[in-house]
Amino acid sequence: MSARLPPExxxxxxxxxxxxxxxxxxxxxxxxxxLLRVGGHRSVEDVLRHLQREGIRLPRATVYNVIRSLVSSGxxxxxxxxxxxxxxxxxxxxxxxxxxxxxGSVIDVPCAVGAKPxxxxxxxxxxxxxxxxxxxxxxxxxxxxRAEGGLxxxxxxxxxxxxxxxx
Amino acid sequence: MSARLPPExxxxxxxxxxxxxxxxxxxxxxxxxxLLRVGGHRSVEDVLRHLQREGIRLPRATVYNVIRSLVSSGxxxxxxxxxxxxxxxxxxxxxxxxxxxxxGSVIDVPCAVGAKPxxxxxxxxxxxxxxxxxxxxxxxxxxxxRAEGGLxxxxxxxxxxxxxxxx
DNA sequence: CCGTTCTCTTGACACTGTCCAAGAAGAGCT
DNA sequence: AGCTCTTCTTGGACAGTGTCAAGAGAACGG
Numbered sequence: 196m197s198a199r200l201p202p203e204x205x206x207x208x209x210x211x212x213x214x215x216x217x218x219x220x221x222x223x224x225x226x227x228x229x230l231l232r233v234g235g236h237r238s239v240e241d242v243l244r245h246l247q248r249e250g251i252r253l254p255r256a257t258v259y260n261v262i263r264s265l266v267s268s269g270x271x272x273x274x275x276x277x278x279x280x281x282x283x284x285x286x287x288x289x290x291x292x293x294x295x296x297x298x299g300s301v302i303d304v305p306c307a308v309g310a311k312p313x314x315x316x317x318x319x320x321x322x323x324x325x326x327x328x329x330x331x332x333x334x335x336x337x338x339x340x341r342a343e344g345g346l347x348x349x350x351x352x353x354x355x356x357x358x359x360x361x362x
Numbered sequence: 363m364s365a366r367l368p369p370e371x372x373x374x375x376x377x378x379x380x381x382x383x384x385x386x387x388x389x390x391x392x393x394x395x396x397l398l399r400v401g402g403h404r405s406v407e408d409v410l411r412h413l414q415r416e417g418i419r420l421p422r423a424t425v426y427n428v429i430r431s432l433v434s435s436g437x438x439x440x441x442x443x444x445x446x447x448x449x450x451x452x453x454x455x456x457x458x459x460x461x462x463x464x465x466g467s468v469i470d471v472p473c474a475v476g477a478k479p480x481x482x483x484x485x486x487x488x489x490x491x492x493x494x495x496x497x498x499x500x501x502x503x504x505x506x507x508r509a510e511g512g513l514x515x516x517x518x519x520x521x522x523x524x525x526x527x528x529x
Numbered sequence: 530c531c532g533t534t535c536t537c538t539t540g541a542c543a544c545t546g547t548c549c550a551a552g553a554a555g556a557g558c559t
Numbered sequence: 560a561g562c563t564c565t566t567c568t569t570g571g572a573c574a575g576t577g578t579c580a581a582g583a584g585a586a587c588g589g
Contacts, residue, residue, distance in 0.1 A: 328494070
């Protein structure tokens with residue numbers, strides 16, 4: 196498969212994997228690299244397409260496997276922002292999401308606390324690992340578009356790509 | 363189809379629909395009734411099975427349609443607690459969810475503030491309609507089971523039925 | 530009662546995520 | 560290095576979920 200990663204990058208990623216007690220494998224390096232390079236959130240299919248564009252073909256099952264292991268070791272996070280919309284992203288900075296019900300875009304919102312369990316549930320005896328907040332409403336762009344005299348907000352059609360990188 | 367609803371119940375539900383500016387139709391009455399009778403959250407398939415057990419057969423697409431209209435009018439709420447796990451429940455009391463990563467159960471957590479948007483995102487210009495919090499971690503039962511000397515927490519196998527009613 | 534508008538129904542479909550079994554590859558040990 | 564154990568990857572198939580489209584039917588307002 197020959198992951199096209201510079202040696203030092205490869206070393207850095209491998210170190211991350213090892214420190215998370217994960218074996219260093221090529222698919223893991225590739226996917227971790229892709230998720231770290233892109234700041235924002237991506238669907239799994241986005242990741243697949245991205246890799247394909249770079250000439251790397253990984254089975255979907257592998258991508259899901261890798262993501263699962265990365266998630267369970269805390270290197271990346273997933274957010275469910277709607278049915279069939281599992282978003283994957285680097286967990287370097289904990290954050291939350293705003294989902295626009297008009298254009299469907301998902302916007303990252305920084306976590307006020309910054310650390311992982313930023314809220315405590317009223318649930319005695321539970322071990323809380325993380326708290327994710329999903330806001331729903333109308334995003335600033337759609338609000339503005341509406342204010343500008345009924346412009347159709349759906350012009351944007353950037354569904355879930357507003358933080359877009361190249362992935 | 364003959365919804366088996368007592369007249370006064372039917373009246374009450376119809377009034378609710380009307381006050382939400384929704385047409386009063388049999389599927390809507392049936393589904394709203396089911397969701398209100400059960401306190402907790404249900405997957406769409408749960409709702410379908412429940413209705414089937416009562417001898418009512420509704421197409422899945424209809425259930426999804428009805429739920430969508432009920433949600434958009436604020437009568438019920440949905441929560442995405444994981445991939446392919448859309449939960450539907452009455453929106454009478456706004457609340458949040460705790461998902462156990464061991465047994466998979468979903469536990470309702472009351473909203474700290476009580477009003478709907480209990481948190482404000484740092485996103486100027488956006489219109490926030492609701493905020494949903496999902497906690498992930500280990501639920502009290504699994505914590506207890508673990509403490510009791512390595513009992514396999516998976517005994518419970520009550521996946522998403524801990525608040526269980528009969529639906 | 531009539532027409533308009535919305536909703537339901539039906540079936541098929543697409544998308545997402547998972548499972549399985551065989552083989553390959555990483556990690557630790559000698 | 561070589562061996563062995565363990566884990567991971569692969570590929571295909573599969574299942575669960577949610578959506579779409581078109582026609583038939585029902586509800587609302589006059």
